[in-house]
Amino acid sequence: MLSAPDQDGPPGPWVPPHSAVDEHPTALPALTSAWADTFPELSRSARPRSTPDPRLLVLNEGVARDLDLDPRLLRTDAGLRFLTGERRAPGSRPVAQVYAGHQWGVFRPLLGDGRAALLGERRDRTGSLRDVHAKGIGPTSMSRVDGFATVGPMLREFVMGEAMHALGIRTTRALAVVATGAPRLLDGEVLPGAVLTRVASSHVRYGSFEYASSRGDRSLLLRLVDHVTRRHYPHLIGDPDPARALLAAIAAAAADQTARWTGVGFVHGVLSTDNVLVSAETIDYGPCAFLDAYDPDAVFSSIDHDGRYAYGRQPEIMRWNLDRLGEALSIALADDPSQGRSVAKEIVSTFDGLYVDAWTEVFREKLGLGPAVPPLTVRALGEDVLSMLAAHRLDFTRFWRHLVTATGGDPSVMQHSLSAPAASAIGAWTLRWTAHAPDAARIAATNPIYIPRNHIVDEALTAAVQGDLRPVEDLVEVLRTPYRERETPLARRLASAPADAERPFVTFCGT
Numbered sequence: 001m002l003s004a005p006d007q008d009g010p011p012g013p014w015v016p017p018h019s020a021v022d023e024h025p026t027a028l029p030a031l032t033s034a035w036a037d038t039f040p041e042l043s044r045s046a047r048p049r050s051t052p053d054p055r056l057l058v059l060n061e062g063v064a065r066d067l068d069l070d071p072r073l074l075r076t077d078a079g080l081r082f083l084t085g086e087r088r089a090p091g092s093r094p095v096a097q098v099y100a101g102h103q104w105g106v107f108r109p110l111l112g113d114g115r116a117a118l119l120g121e122r123r124d125r126t127g128s129l130r131d132v133h134a135k136g137i138g139p140t141s142m143s144r145v146d147g148f149a150t151v152g153p154m155l156r157e158f159v160m161g162e163a164m165h166a167l168g169i170r171t172t173r174a175l176a177v178v179a180t181g182a183p184r185l186l187d188g189e190v191l192p193g194a195v196l197t198r199v200a201s202s203h204v205r206y207g208s209f210e211y212a213s214s215r216g217d218r219s220l221l222l223r224l225v226d227h228v229t230r231r232h233y234p235h236l237i238g239d240p241d242p243a244r245a246l247l248a249a250i251a252a253a254a255a256d257q258t259a260r261w262t263g264v265g266f267v268h269g270v271l272s273t274d275n276v277l278v279s280a281e282t283i284d285y286g287p288c289a290f291l292d293a294y295d296p297d298a299v300f301s302s303i304d305h306d307g308r309y310a311y312g313r314q315p316e317i318m319r320w321n322l323d324r325l326g327e328a329l330s331i332a333l334a335d336d337p338s339q340g341r342s343v344a345k346e347i348v349s350t351f352d353g354l355y356v357d358a359w360t361e362v363f364r365e366k367l368g369l370g371p372a373v374p375p376l377t378v379r380a381l382g383e384d385v386l387s388m389l390a391a392h393r394l395d396f397t398r399f400w401r402h403l404v405t406a407t408g409g410d411p412s413v414m415q416h417s418l419s420a421p422a423a424s425a426i427g428a429w430t431l432r433w434t435a436h437a438p439d440a441a442r443i444a445a446t447n448p449i450y451i452p453r454n455h456i457v458d459e460a461l462t463a464a465v466q467g468d469l470r471p472v473e474d475l476v477e478v479l480r481t482p483y484r485e486r487e488t489p490l491a492r493r494l495a496s497a498p499a500d501a502e503r504p505f506v507t508f509c510g511t
Contacts (some may be wrong), residue, residue, distance in 0.1 A: 028082050028342055029069055031120025031132060037201075038227065041220055042208060043089040043095035046117035048085030049138030049147075051195070053181025057151065058158050058467060063101075063175045063199055066124045074176065082396035083136040083176045084195045085119050092120040096140035098213055101207030101274025102310060102324050109209060109214050111274050112142035115149065118203060129231065131203050136195040136510065148184050152461045153194040153286070155472055159460070160285035161198070163452045163479040167262045171282040174199040177224070189417070192465060200281055204228055206325045207274035213328035215254070220439045241330040244347060251322055251351045253280035258318045259358035263366060264395040264451065265291035267311045269301045269507060273321050281486035287507035290451045292498050294389035294396040300507045316353050322348045364399055365446040368407065368438035381433055388429060392422040395497035409434040448482035450494040455502040 001493025036043045054077070061071045073079045081087035085094055096113035101363035102368065103111075105197075116135040124130050135157075158174035178191040204224070212220040225243050229236050239245040255343050257280040268275075277283050287301035296312030305309070309317060326344030334340035360375045363382035389399060402414045411430035415423035452475070460471035478491050 006281055012126050016159075025469075027073065027078060028087060028089040029067075029073075029122070030090040031092040031122050032129075033091060033095075034121050034129065035097070035118055035131075036093045036095045036120075039220075039223070041217075042098045042211070043118075044098060044112070046094045046096040046113070046137065046140045047087075048094060048117055048134060048195075050086045051081070051178070051180040051182065051193075053179075054080040054084060055181065056083075056176065057179050057181045057194065057464070058155065058174065058176050058177040058472070060158070060162075062171065063173050067122050067175075067199065068125060069128060069175075072173050073102055080178055081196045083134070083178050084180070085137050085197075089120065093120050094134075096142055097203055097208070098142070098207050098211060099207035099274055100211035100319070101205065102104070102210070103272040103274065107210075107214075108274075110142065110211070113140055114143040114145065115139065115147035119197075120190075128201065131200045132197065133200065133203060134195055134197050136180075136193070146181070146184070148180075148193055149190040149195065150186060150465075151194040152191070152407045152465050154194040155461055156457070157196050157198065158287045159452060159457055159472065159476055159479070161282075161287060162280055162476050163482070164266070165262050166480045166482050167448060167451075169264070169282060170257065170280055172198050172277075175199050179450075200277070200283065201279045202228075202231055202277070204231075204278050205274050206276050206278065206321055206328070207272075208278075209325055209328040210273060213331060216331070216333050221329065225329075225332060228278050237494060243329050245328055245341060247326060247344065247347045248335075248350065250278050250280070250325065251348060252354050254318050254322060255351055255354035256280065256358045257282070258315050259355060259362045261314060261357060262311075263362040263493060264448065265294070265311070267298060267300055267309070268292065268314065269304070269309055270297075271309050271314065271317045271321065274317070274326050276321050276395065278325075289454045289507055291396045292454065292505075293393040294386065294399075295393070296386075300505060302506045319351045321350055332343050346479050348402060365442060366403075367433065368403065368440065368443035368446075369436055370439065371482075373436050378438065381429075381436075385429055385433075388422075388425050392418065392424070394418075397448065397451050398495070398497055401446065401449055401495075403438070404440050406430055407434060407438045407440040445483060449485055450478050450482045450491065452479060453494055453498060454505040454507075455498050456490075456493060458505070 019352050056075060059071060064071050064074060078087055082089055085343045096117055100109050103109045111494040117137050119132045120136055121129050121131055129318050136154060139147030142272055154177045158177055161171050165173055175197045178195050178197060182193040183190045184193045196247055209224060212224060214454060229242060229246050233249045236245045236249060268290050275284045289300035291298055297307055298311045299307050325347045330340030331337055333343045342364045360378050366379045369378055386496045406414055409425050414426050463471045478494055
């Protein structure tokens with residue numbers, strides 16, 4: 001069983017002595033150390049590095065108030081150092097969480113938080129326990145790089161998390177991004193350092209179970225099952241077969257999560273088992289992006305040369321990840337490991353049908369079709385229109401929004417400036433679709449006008465790295481109300497397909 005040594009790894013050259021930091025300032029909000037206390041085997045003591053000149057870049061006041069945190073306090077020097085983890089709140093015991101994972105299909109027996117720490121937990125206003133987690137704190141005992149982060153990728157997590165939240169998709173969210181005042185040398189470029197403080201319902205990953213299973217620790221697996229059940233799936237408490245019930249619930253949640261990604265054209269970019277949470281919240285917005293022109297083979301990650309994590313392969317990869325989770329749980333599902341694996345396969349096999357059902361309901365809403373329209377009809381209309389979008393490289397978000405004005409059977413708004421074959425295909429499909437009396441109000445409430453267009457996000461982050469935060473602030477303001485039309489230059493750009501010169505887009509796993 002892994003012990004929890006107090007190891008930190010080598011500090012960066014700029015780090016001042018940690019002994020100068022006040023460990024227990026009484027003005028700071030209290031946290032708990034529930035995870036660290038419950039799972040010492042899955043925790044390693046972490047000591048976030050001191051920041052020479054912390055400066056607040058972003059404070060998500062809505063998230064702060066949900067946690068009953070005073071935004072005024074968080075803007076003070078003590079508050080900033082609480083957000084970076086260097087000032088320890090009452091009750092906090094920062095730990096780097098231990099987990100394993102399959103990355104690009106290859107099992108890594110020890111990954112863990114290499115530059116992050118769970119600072120602790122805090123109840124939100126509904127009474128739910130939430131993790132407060134800092135990323136970019138410096139090296140931990142599991143670091144594979146120097147442990148620090150930079151302004152651009154940390155702000156990217158803020159932008160994407162807020163967009164996903166506004167789109168109704170469960171996600172981790174940034175509480176704050178703090179510039180550290182310390183530069184980081186990355187690929188020959190000197191970039192400003194930053195720490196992201198994010199909030200999640202928990203950070204338990206598929207890889208957390210894989211780690212316990214790889215050590216043959218059935219007792220730890222069963223404790224994880226109980227913990228995750230109580231924290232995320234309390235309706236299962238008391239089930240006579242808890243591991244089976246939990247795996248089935250996670251499979252259903254993953255199916256819904258993946259269908260919702262599909263519905264908004266989101267490409268996660270690196271769906272390894274250490275980047276998937278058992279809570280079905282989206283985490284780690286590194287090489288992610290949103291579709292412009294519809295392409296099921298779209299890949300944005302600079303290192304995904306084989307399209308493993310392409311948009312259209314996300315259901316397949318999520319099912320593959322669930323298979324790995326099922327294998328990890330097999331020794332908790334039955335006394336006989338081979339029987340446990342059979343049980344796991346049986347449960348995970350339900351994902352395919354669950355995903356189809358979830359996809360159908362997502363696209364029923366996107367198409368504005370009522371419950372009387374049979375699922376087979378919804379699927380046929382949805383699949384046919386996606387084939388048409390792919391064949392003619394039509395903008396995904398704009399097309400769905402144009403359906404609002406096409407409910408009367410007039411496809412002209414969608415046919416404008418299209419080739420004759422594309423216009424003809426849209427016209428024929430529109431006649432089939434409008435025969436089922438689609439509801440324009442439902443379409444408008446489901447299909448966003450604004451998504452984080454890749455080239456615009458990139459522009460805003462570039463400006464922020466150079467010291468101008470206004471483009472990020474303006475961008476997030478629009479993305480927080482994605483269904484409400486605005487008449488501003490930025491809103492019009494976000495609602496428009498990118499120019500040809502703006503289309504090529506590559507993301508890098510910098511978070």
